[in-house]
Amino acid sequence: MNLVLFGPPGAGKGTQAKRLEEAYGIKQLSTGDMLRAEAAEGTAVGQRADALMKEGKLVPDDLIVEIVGDRLIREAKRKGFILDGFPRTVPQAEALDGLLARKGLALDHVVSIEVDDEAMVERITGRFTCARCGAGYHDTFQRPKVDGVCDVCGSTEFKRRSDDNEATVRQRLAAYHDETEPVLRHYEHQGLVRKVDGMAAIDDVTAQLEAVVG
Numbered sequence: 676m677n678l679v680l681f682g683p684p685g686a687g688k689g690t691q692a693k694r695l696e697e698a699y700g701i702k703q704l705s706t707g708d709m710l711r712a713e714a715a716e717g718t719a720v721g722q723r724a725d726a727l728m729k730e731g732k733l734v735p736d737d738l739i740v741e742i743v744g745d746r747l748i749r750e751a752k753r754k755g756f757i758l759d760g761f762p763r764t765v766p767q768a769e770a771l772d773g774l775l776a777r778k779g780l781a782l783d784h785v786v787s788i789e790v791d792d793e794a795m796v797e798r799i800t801g802r803f804t805c806a807r808c809g810a811g812y813h814d815t816f817q818r819p820k821v822d823g824v825c826d827v828c829g830s831t832e833f834k835r836r837s838d839d840n841e842a843t844v845r846q847r848l849a850a851y852h853d854e855t856e857p858v859l860r861h862y863e864h865q866g867l868v869r870k871v872d873g874m875a876a877i878d879d880v881t882a883q884l885e886a887v888v889g
């Protein structure tokens with residue numbers, strides 16, 4: 676099964692992708708995570724991306740397609756993939772269509788997680804993750820069961836993203852409306868779009884997603 680999880684910053688793409696990964700054994704491919712890994716390693720690509728990410732701007736299409744292209748074909752030939760944060764522009768969507776078509780592969784669903792912009796600022800500024808295993812949390816909506824201890828691996832170290840401040844979130848939301856929303860129309864024309872209510876509680880959203888993808 677090949678899925679795209681679509682939605683603005685804070686919609687819950689990463690949270691839900693991890694759950695679907697476990698439920699279906701298909702691989703989450705997050706271009707944001709890939710870029711952050713490149714930045715942490717200090718590669719040339721990572722340095723270029725890091726500056727843009729800190730401003731809440733999109734990274735150039737050619738660079739993104741190069742980073743994710745081979746990996747998504749590899750996963751599609753195994754059990755499938757969940758794309759999280761890609762494609763984010765119409766040229767990226769066209770590049771993805773071409774990559775898949777050349778290998779005789781296709782998308783099964785593009786699931787749009789529908790949310791209100793204003794709520795996304797609170798979601799993002801309250802987000803933190805385990806520094807060891809990457810499990811995701813929120814100051815209000817998803818606290819660890821024991822304060823200060825990761826539910827998954829027991830680590831006591833957590834981190835926050837440098838682009839998770841209010842000013843950058845607003846810039847990311849603007850980039851979403853200008854450059855990313857048209858991607859949904861691209862897939863509507865292909866009859867691939869399914870919608871879920873992303874303002875529901877995290878478990879509810881998972882249930883809706885599982886119902887949609889079957």
Ligand code: AP5
Nearest residue numbers: 684685686687688689690706707734760798802812813816
């Ligand atoms: P990326 O890492 O993709 O960030 P994003 O799209 O801004 O999305 P987020 O990761 O912020 O949100 P999410 O939807 O994953 O939400 P989450 O599940 O964490 O991209 C970062 C940057 O990289 C971009 O700005 C750009 O510069 C660059 N980039 C990446 N891909 C690119 C591409 N293809 N092209 C060009 N540039 C690219 O949830 C958020 C919080 O809310 C969490 O704390 C969670 O616990 C909580 N939460 C989740 N669901 C719910 C719920 N239902 N109710 C209450 N709380 C919830």
Ligand code: MG
Nearest residue numbers: 688689690707
């Ligand atoms: Mg994410």
